[in-house]
Amino acid sequence: MSGPGRPSNFGELLRAWRERALLTQEELGRRAGLDPRTLRRWESGASARPHGSSLRRVAEILELDADEATVLAAVARGAVPPAPVVLPDRPHQLPPAASHFVGRGEELAELLAHAAPGRSVIAVEGMAGVGKTAFAVQAGRLLAADFPDGQLFVDLHGFSDRTRPVGPAEALARLIRALNVPSDELPVDVEECAGLFRSLVAGRRLLLVYDNVGTVDQVAPLLPATGACQVITTSRHTLAGLNRDATLRLDILSRSEAAELFVRASETTGAPDSALLTEAVELCGRLPLALRIAAARLRSRPSWRLADLVGRLREQRAAVLDRQDDQTPGVSAALDLSYAALDEATRRAYRLVGLAPGPDLDAAAAAALLGSGLGTADAALENLQDLHLLDEDPPGRYRLHDLTRTHAARRGRADDTAVERTAALTRLLQHHCAWASAAMDLAHPYTRSRRPVPPYAVSPSWTAEQATSWLDDRLPNLLAGARTAAELGLHRQVVDLAAIVQRQLIMRHRIAEADVLNRLALRAAEVLGDRAAAAGAHRDLGRVRRHQLDFGAAARQFEDALSLAVAERLTLVEIDARIELASMVQYGAAAVDPDEHFTRALRLAEEAGDELGLLESHYLIAHARLGRGAYRSAADHFDQTLTLAGRVGHRSGQVDALIGRGRAEARLGLLDSAVDAFRRAVVLARREDLPVGELAALASLADAVRRSGDPSSALDCYRDALAVAQRTGNQNWQYESLLGLGRACVDLGAGGPAVEHFRQARRLAERVPVRADLVRVEDGLGDACAVLGDRTPARRHWRAALALLTDLGVDHTDDPETNRESLTGKLAAAGS
DSSP states (O other): OOSTTOOOSHHHHHHHHHHHTTOOHHHHHHHHTOOHHHHHHHHHTOSOOOOHHHHHHHHHHTTOOHHHHHHHHHHHTTOOOSSOOOOOSSOBOOOOOOTTOOOOHHHHHHHHHHOOTTOOEEEEEOOTTSOHHHHHHHHHHHHGGGOTTOEEEEEOOTTOSSSOOOOHHHHHHHHHHHTTOOGGGSOSSHHHHHHHHHHHHTTOOOEEEEESOOOHHHHGGGOOSSTTSEEEEEESSOOTTOOOSEEEEOOOOOHHHHHHHHHHHHTOOSOOOHHHHHHHHHHTTTOHHHHHHHHHHHHTOTTOOHHHHHHHHHHHHHHHHHHOOOSOHHHHHHHHHHHHHSOHHHHHHHHHHTTOOSSOBOHHHHHHHHTOOHHHHHHHHHHHHHTTSSEEOSTTOEEOOHHHHHHHHHHHHHHSOHHHHHHHHHHHHHHHHHHHHHHHHHHOGGGGGGSOOOSSOOOOOOOHHHHHHHHHHHHHHHHHHHHHHHHHTOHHHHHHHHHHHHHHHHHTTOHHHHHHHHHHHHHHHHHHTOHHHHHHHHHHHHHHHHHTTOHHHHHHHHHHHHHHHHHHTOHHHHHHHHHHHHHGGGGTOOOSOHHHHHHHHHHHHHHHTOHHHHHHHHHHHHHHHHHHTOHHHHHHHHHHHHHHHHHHTOHHHHHHHHHHHHHHHHHTTOHHHHHHHHHHHHHHHHHTTOHHHHHHHHHHHHHHHHHTTOHHHHHHHHHHHHHHHHHHTOHHHHHHHHHHHHHHHHHTTOHHHHHHHHHHHHHHHTTSSOHHHHHHHHHHHHHHHHHTTOHHHHHHHHHHHHHHHHHHTOSBOSSTTOBHHHHHHHHHHTTO
16 A cells, blocks of 8 residues: 555555445445445455446546546556545544444434534543444544544554554554554553644544544544544443543344345345344344344345245354354354355355454465465455454455454364364464565665565565555554464564564654564574574664663663673674673763774674664764764765665664764754755755754754855754654654754744744753753753843853753764853853
């Protein structure tokens, strides 16, 4: 799949425009006179694309304008559209409407009445299988026009057997990414994420549907602070403590509504026997899920009469009631009936699909579970979908209702041995490892030397962007698979999965998930007695701790990694550990000689021909030289970093090297060359969708413009950078932008605004233990007070900056404008 908002093929484009029109495949098929299965195959790419009158009918129903219809026709022919197709920048995440939705008129009217301006949370409650999700989606579609900024939908999996409940951190990350904030700009802290989310939705009219809420704690951080948004929650429980404006309790369908749903779903012709119809819906408990399953069973057996179905439902319900452990006997009876009628191959597929950890799976994953070919798995999935035992959304991705998953798992425990179930899960985990490794080869080719060899090779025909999208989409399944592997003692799969996807998790700033996965990997490595895997896990955990700003813990992990690497002669881990440990010195977290570690890492990388180790060594050595004032040497190392990054396809490394080189040249007085480097970095970062690199390049460009003697132009650059940093919640670049704004105001003689900018920067700097940032703020505040003529507070701030430098044991910061010499000069000039 291509990046968000940019469909790259006919199936993606058709689905995107169908969802924009708020139509299901069934609704579009009915209006266009097409079989919904045909539409499903078009969208998944499983069959030939349409042409002629069919395509024109679809375009008319989707209300495409002339340009859009031309693009759709061109893509259907296999032609490349003249420009990227950019769809509206509004999320439309509501799932497809339930087929044959009936009834609930009074409840819908009540919900719509409560969804008035100033109302914010409506809680929908009801027993399992009663149709809460279908009701919330139906209500959402009716409300969509009143919330023009889009609809967000998150299944929190509060009641799933095989899928871990979605915590607030993960849910917030999904919501924020859906609002076009890149993953690498998400705050680490849950409260900060919640604050960013509230800021993003403030003033926007969004519909937020939170499905399957297990606890109040799951959903409370996801609530907006204003009444412009509408929240709908669904839960089996009464969520005491949830600040809601209305509560709707869904009961089972009325007898007439249940009968209508059954007749429509079974496609019964003629007038069915009313007594038999009443008994059928009562045996299903008048629950929509059970009714759809039973109706699909009757529809798939043309030789059956309604009496045949009722007789079998009686038998199955009696058996369920005998178990005395089932709270939804109507659903279980319908499921047992459908299961009994399946052929053995499809029964096995149903049982094994129920084992799959994670929210969904595709045909390739199902083939791995079954140990079959792709065609066999695809046919089994479609058969199960036709019987309403699976749902498909989006095209090609299948998921089970929680009750269906529980039933499938129960049948699996009864009909498959533990050995068979473990073997199926092992195949699935090997599939995950193989495909994730192939995706990483395309998305992050430079990490290949740091990843284990996959169990077998696959070669998807993806672009790097499509590989990244695949990883983002499948990460919930990969992480759920790792947890299941840990529970089953499949320790090798845990270790391999963690090592394969580590870089992707870090690059997408999915730090909480990386934390969990790497802790699982470390425990698995220790159980296996695999010291090499343990060394790698310590290194990766150190990187997680660094991103969590726990520099002391990060340094301890890197020390453990280095100790194991030296003992076991693990050259690549030793290179990484030495580089990372040396980088901890700037945070006061490691008492080592950084030069010694950088030099040793560089030498080891040269001897091993390790291009990634060479790249990272040169980059960090360049930064160390920059901090010491060895600007020419720093520029040379940044040049070598740039060359290596281009050679191995490390795009973010290229951006970082350009920025570093520009900074070195700026300090050498080569401002024109520096500005050119920064502009190249901005262009590359935008082209490769690297927003953090773009922010760094923009701020550096602003610095260079200011130092060239144009503080007014610099103010505009800093404001642009600050706006992006605030929108994305990136506190580091908020700090840098505010510091730059303060300095530009000092240059312009505007002491009052400068003081305010520096004070805002200090509030940010005090949140993280990087004392060098406080040195720069105190220096800036002294300059602002001096502009205002307040010499006493100016001296106090400069002295505070000097004291902080002394505590750090250094004479300068990475910032050339703040060092001991300049501070003592200012104090002397101020008459101290």
